Amino acid sequence: MRFQFKTSYNQDIRLFRDKVDGFWYGLLAVAVVALPLVLDDYSVGEISWVFIYGICGVSLMVLVGYTGLVSLGHAAFLGIGAYAHAYFIMHGAPWIVAVVMAVVITTACGLIVGLPALRMTGIYLAIATLAFSVIIQEVFSRWESVTHGFAGMKVDSPVIFGVAVADGRSFYFLCLFFMVIVLWLTRNLLRAPTGRAWIAIRDSEIAAQSMGVNLAIYKSMAFAYSAGLMGLAGALFAHKIGYLAPDIFTILLSIQFLLLVIVGGLGSLHGAIFGAIFVALLPPAIAILRDSIPDTMNQWAQDSGVTALGLLGNAIGEFLRKPGVEAGIFGLILVLVILLEPLGMYGRWLKIKLFFSTFPMYKASTFKRQKSYMRSERLR
């Protein structure tokens, strides 16, 4: 167990808790930069998804995890960002201008969608954002002069200041760069008065108001900021996917983002990244498993002479190949996480860390919360 001796208020403000923390994050940074040198093209491409989903995760984390507003329409913001970016690139705008336009346009949409959020909370807000997402999807398919409808829209690789980012490895670094910037900006907001105001709105609107927080402004700000990040993610998403069509940005994608923040752990930026790793890497993991499980088990069957092993392996492979298995596994994991680990993967990570740092002294009850039934009435 490390004890921190605090001698200055800055120690509670700065980015990393202490030098040891800074060291570990530095090591992580080195590892992430070194990965493309070691891995093959396919893996590098899959890990780029982690960074794009990471930006999406941070975006939704600000809204759901920190401000307490639920959105089922974030795929629409991603779509608006992607289409706006592709449109401006197609019309000859420089790459960086197209990205800025994508962010500005989605931020504006976020502000507009945020207006009903000033009056709605919980399930009603979820329904309103869902409606928005359905409308936007319809706009994508009908507004053919801009989006080319179901014919789709091809997105070329980015050319930044005359330098083409054509291969997967440079694109990996591009995504990584933007994710780190997004994490840094969001962390800045969260340690400043704005972030505290968001947390206050999440935990008690009435108290936040009495302490001087203008609910309307801070809720709109959370919506706009969240949408803006989604727009940035959308620009990268457009390049990554290469071909835009309206049926990409469906409710299912929105639910996947929600799953990302819940599985990762609500109320922490770490959770957004953990969730992104999970959501981005589960489908390729399943794809690998559905070939490798039958192969290995058949190998075992040959070695040991037990043919049942081989049959079982083939059955598992067959099952993993069935349509809808991926969605089923996502759903199952979501249910298990909510039941067993409400704090998500980040919560589990904290527990494991505490277990090792306090090794023989660890108590499971450290994380038990006292149930409180005091809050009998709520002013709304």
Next chain:
Amino acid sequence: MSLFQAENLSINFGGIKAVDGVTFDVAPGEVFTIIGPNGAGKTTIFNLVSRIYEPSGGRLTFAGRDITNVPPHLIASLGIARTFQNIELFEHASLLQNLLLARHAHKRSSFWSELLFLPSVRRMETEHREAVEKVIDFLDLQQYRDSLIVNLPYGVRKVTELARALCTDPRLLLLDEPSSGLNVEETEDMAFWIQDIKNLLGITVLMVEHDMSLVSAVSDRVMALNYGRPIATGTPAEVQAHPEVIRAYLGG
């Protein structure tokens, strides 16, 4: 010259007149307590003063300014802070964050400067922290600084609410049943703190309270309410001896 004045304050919920023509004024530096049986309209008056409810009639004046139409989020920056009867802390944040949020009314940094965390933001954060630390020292909360509110016992949460209200640098402090749910010892501590707030910090206190020992110990003046109407105003002893007050509490 009074610091705070309510004139003919009224509010109706449907056909019920929860507060019906209440007039009182609070002098600077005094502790003014509102007592009354359950449902008399005490907390409703607080919600009217902190502008969460819209009064259906009457006028509120604070430091010579009409605040009847001031939006609720500007009340704190005028210098009115409040606590809540059923604790309304930010439960999944640390005690320190709760108190720092109370400095929100004094926030001067813009969104863009916070996004980049410019040195000016850092400087202001340190200033807020200094103000918060003074309150932490005043109320002896040092050991709980980094605990999440969900992990704190009820008594500490109650003190944290008081601390959070003090962190806004108020001139008028509204305390909604500061002793509810506290044991005898904690109630005595609360009485000392209210006296210190009045004498050392010079903050005027408007309080709703049921515990008559606390009321008698700290109040300069008391107003008794029943069915939304004031029935007696005076020193604690006078009000307790008033026949109308006795009738309101004991029936008959």
